[in-house]
Amino acid sequence: MNSEGYKAWFQCINEGCGATYPLSKIVYHCEKCGSLLEVQHDTAALARRSAAEWKKLFEHRYRGNEWPYGSGVWGKKEWVLPGVADDNVVSLYEGSTNLFWAERFGKTIGLKDLWIKLCGNTHSGSFKDLGMTVLVSQVKQMMADGAPIKAVACASTGDTSAALATYCAAAGIQSIVLLPRGKISLAQLIQPVSNGSLVLYLDTDFDGCMKLVQEITKDPTLYLANSMNSLRVEGQKTVGIEIVQQFDWQSPDVIIIPGGNLGNVSALGKGLLMMKDLGLVAKLPRIVVAQAQRANPLYRAYLRNFETFEPIQAQKTLASAIQIGNPVSFEKAVRTLKQFNGIVEQATEEELADAAALGDRTGMFNCPHTGVALAVLLKLLKAGKIDGSHRVVVISTAHGLKFTEMKVKYHQKELDFPSRYANQPIELPARLEAVKQALQTALDKR
Ligand SMILES: *Cc1c(COP(=O)(O)O)cnc(C)c1O
Numbered sequence: 001m002n003s004e005g006y007k008a009w010f011q012c013i014n015e016g017c018g019a020t021y022p023l024s025k026i027v028y029h030c031e032k033c034g035s036l037l038e039v040q041h042d043t044a045a046l047a048r049r050s051a052a053e054w055k056k057l058f059e060h061r062y063r064g065n066e067w068p069y070g071s072g073v074w075g076k077k078e079w080v081l082p083g084v085a086d087d088n089v090v091s092l093y094e095g096s097t098n099l100f101w102a103e104r105f106g107k108t109i110g111l112k113d114l115w116i117k118l119c120g121n122t123h124s125g126s127f128k129d130l131g132m133t134v135l136v137s138q139v140k141q142m143m144a145d146g147a148p149i150k151a152v153a154c155a156s157t158g159d160t161s162a163a164l165a166t167y168c169a170a171a172g173i174q175s176i177v178l179l180p181r182g183k184i185s186l187a188q189l190i191q192p193v194s195n196g197s198l199v200l201y202l203d204t205d206f207d208g209c210m211k212l213v214q215e216i217t218k219d220p221t222l223y224l225a226n227s228m229n230s231l232r233v234e235g236q237k238t239v240g241i242e243i244v245q246q247f248d249w250q251s252p253d254v255i256i257i258p259g260g261n262l263g264n265v266s267a268l269g270k271g272l273l274m275m276k277d278l279g280l281v282a283k284l285p286r287i288v289v290a291q292a293q294r295a296n297p298l299y300r301a302y303l304r305n306f307e308t309f310e311p312i313q314a315q316k317t318l319a320s321a322i323q324i325g326n327p328v329s330f331e332k333a334v335r336t337l338k339q340f341n342g343i344v345e346q347a348t349e350e351e352l353a354d355a356a357a358l359g360d361r362t363g364m365f366n367c368p369h370t371g372v373a374l375a376v377l378l379k380l381l382k383a384g385k386i387d388g389s390h391r392v393v394v395i396s397t398a399h400g401l402k403f404t405e406m407k408v409k410y411h412q413k414e415l416d417f418p419s420r421y422a423n424q425p426i427e428l429p430a431r432l433e434a435v436k437q438a439l440q441t442a443l444d445k446r
């Protein structure tokens with residue numbers, strides 16, 4: 001099996017323009033009209049293989065060890081980046097993350113068929129690996145073909161940089177990351193440091209880092225890895241395909257996803273639409289984007305029926321990876337929401353922290369962004385917009401272990417609200433009597 005004969009190229013998302021560029025060209029915006037680009041596939045060629053054949057091929061490769069096709073992303077290589085040589089694929093066996101039935105949490109909130117897609121159970125601890133394997137593979141291919149690229153750079157709220165640093169290190173390519181000082185977790189800072197990245201730690205927020213990285217990557221020897229680079233969407237779109245595959249090729253009713261820069265929701269929609277176009281599913285799920293109230297430009301636009309968009313100054317939020325006021329992929333996200341009967345809902349700091357903690361009490365270990373998604377689920381259930389009989393998937397975007405500072409503060413009750421589900425370690429002398437006494441008091445209380 002090889003991916004020869006399938007083609008992909010960059011295409012302007014502005015339908016009136018439609019300009020195209022080869023994937024080997026260093027271009028992030030349309031040179032004619034300035035719009036974002038997206039990767040377009042030769043669907044006619046892909047459609048020559050039947051839906052049943054695609055399903056069989058994807059299942060055959062799934063979690064196997066035939067490199068690189070055992071990766072959840074590269075198992076779908078023809079749909080993702082057909083033109084890259086297998087030798088230039090930089091893969092750390094990303095994707096194929098577990099999708100589990102959150103039985104007890106579901107019971108707690110009155111939703112029987114609730115599932116969590118754990119995208120954080122992966123190499124660098126967030127879904128950003130799905131996109132970064134594709135981008136760095138394309139860079140390696142371009143460098144092999146003689147492109148004078150010296151380094152790959154990104155601005156980040158902490159997870160894109162961790163993914164870029166690790167994939168570049170695996171490929172032997174220099175990475176540069178621009179991070180907002182004090183606005184990422186300690187784990188997110190030490191990840192690129194450990195992977196040998198050039199770490200620029202700046203007194204600004206994400207939007208400030210983004211402006212700077214766009215300036216420095218005007219130099220064509222510095223390649224831009226942010227999500228306006230639509231190669232990443234190609235890898236990230238496999239999450240929706242994988243969810244459907246994990247349900248034996250049935251779409252769930254609703255998928256809830258936390259959104260910041262809005263690349264991921266666009267990717268989710270793109271993968272699902274591709275499945276529909278190629279006949280792998282008949283029905284599409286409803287998509288819900290969950291935003292932190294302190295960084296909610298999409299939610300505000302949703303309330304105005306997307307008639308206007310205004311960037312905002314994002315406020316500090318526990319959900320630091322989505323603290324973004326001027327999302328790059330706004331237009332793509334709106335298009336996706338319109339295609340998927342979309343909903344946008346927001347969560348306050350207290351709602352997101354309590355929802356994450358309540359989930360943890362039922363055996364999860366949620367990052368704050370997953371907390372935003374869970375809080376939004378609770379609100380939509382209460383409002384009757386999600387029915388208790390629906391099959392709902394919550395996309396958990398990162399591993400909770402990357403965000404321990406937030407969890408410590410919650411359980412130590414050091415936040416601006418009561419921490420309803422706080423649980424504190426009992427400090428006591430190491431004497432049997434004291435331990436017995438403490439156990440008796442604690443267990444009697446329950
Ligand atoms: C990047 C990120 C998001 C938001 O994804 P966007 O594509 O920027 O909308 C959500 N959660 C986590 C943990 C992230 O790292």
Ligand SMILES: [Zn+2]
Pocket residue numbers: 012013014017018019030031032033034035
């Ligand atoms: Zn254009």
